[in-house]
Amino acid sequence: MKIDDLLLLAQVRRAGSLSAASRQLDLPKATLSRRLAALETSVGARLFVPGASRMTLTELGEQLAERASRHDEDIAETRDWLAARETTPQGRLRVSVPAEFAMLLLAESFARFVRRYPKVALEVDTTPRRVDLFNEPYDVAVRMGAVDEPELVARQFMTMERGLYASPVYLQARPAPLTPADLAGHDFVVMTQAKDAHKRRLQNGSQTIEIELNGPLEANSIGLVLALTRAGGGIGSFPYGMVASDLEAGTLVPVLPDWRYEPLPVHLLTASRRLMPAKTRAFIDHLFETKPDWARSDLLQPRPASRGG
Structure with a gap:
């Protein structure tokens, strides 16, 4: 039958x-x-x-x-x-994202998402390791830098231009650098988690120069590096969006604003586009919709005014 x-x-x-x-x-x-x-x-x-x-x-x-x-x-x-x-977006949505990136740049967007979609429970995991989207219960991973996993679906979320910044307190004691060569006489707050943490390449149009980052303060947390830089510990390097409020408040000022690090791409990764749940589609769309103006490719990212010439 x-x-x-x-x-x-x-x-x-x-x-x-x-x-x-x-x-x-x-x-x-x-x-x-x-x-x-x-x-x-x-x-x-x-x-x-x-x-x-x-x-x-x-x-x-x-x-x-x-x-x-x-x-x-x-x-x-x-x-x-x-x-x-x-x-209808609903259910538990598990997202892997670097801790400081989530805290400093995405926290407001996350809060707006759950208000917008009350049937979704958003779980943010800030584990520093690379999660396995195929074999672990994650829906989306936010990844900094280049993606070397071709089996994943990667959408570029934003590109962060990183510049040099210091507090007025620090620059009161040291003359502001006028050229990249002047950086040799300055202290840096070094982000030790990065590969080759003490060497960086600065770009100004077609010009490039490699600099050494030396200083008495090192930390493996970008949030702590930012706090130490605000406190006058030395020159720090950050994406513009991370320090925009500091620049407005005057707690940080740009150093050699025409010179920047190589842009850092940020991707949203999923295991597949096929049969993507509504909650995942809604989350990705929401992140793009709430992306700040400074991170939008169709808008010119502001360049802070020069200090010291």
Whole structure:
């Protein structure tokens, strides 16, 4: 006995005739009649009263049609539930993102997302390791730098231009550098987590120069490097968006603003575009919609005014 044929029996009962059921199901009447006959054979008993002037179910036929109808309603409810899940963001969404990037640049966007989609529970994981999107329960990973995993789907989220900044307190004690060569006489707050932390290449259009970062303060947290730079510990390097409020408040000022580090790309990674849940699509779209102006490629990133010439 085939479940599909039982569901056809329920549809015929609801429609009241084979012709009406055939139209509703978009199934030829002969095919429908043949499948109902096969159902009677598999049951081993008549489901329709033979010779009746209109379609009439036997007692067993009524009982089977009633049970099949309840099953059909459950299936319809399941279809509706699946359709709702496909269109309405809901469920737990797990995102892997570097801690300071989340705290300093994405916290507000995350908060707005859960207010916008109250049926989504957003879990932000700041583990420093590279998570496995295929074998671990993560929906999205935010990755800094180049992506060397071709099996993943990567969308470039933003490109961060990194410049040099210092506090007015620090520059009161040291003359502001006028050229990259002047940096040799200055202290840096060094981010030790980076590869080749003490060497950096500065760019100014087609000009490039390699500099040594030396100083008594080192930290493996960009948030702490920023705090130490604000406190006058030396010159630090940061993406513009991370220090925009400091520049406005005057707690940091640009150093050699025409010279910058190589831009740092930021990507959003997923395991696949196919069958992407609504919650994941909504999250990625929301991040792009709430991206700050300074990170938008269609807008010119402001260059702070020069200090010291």
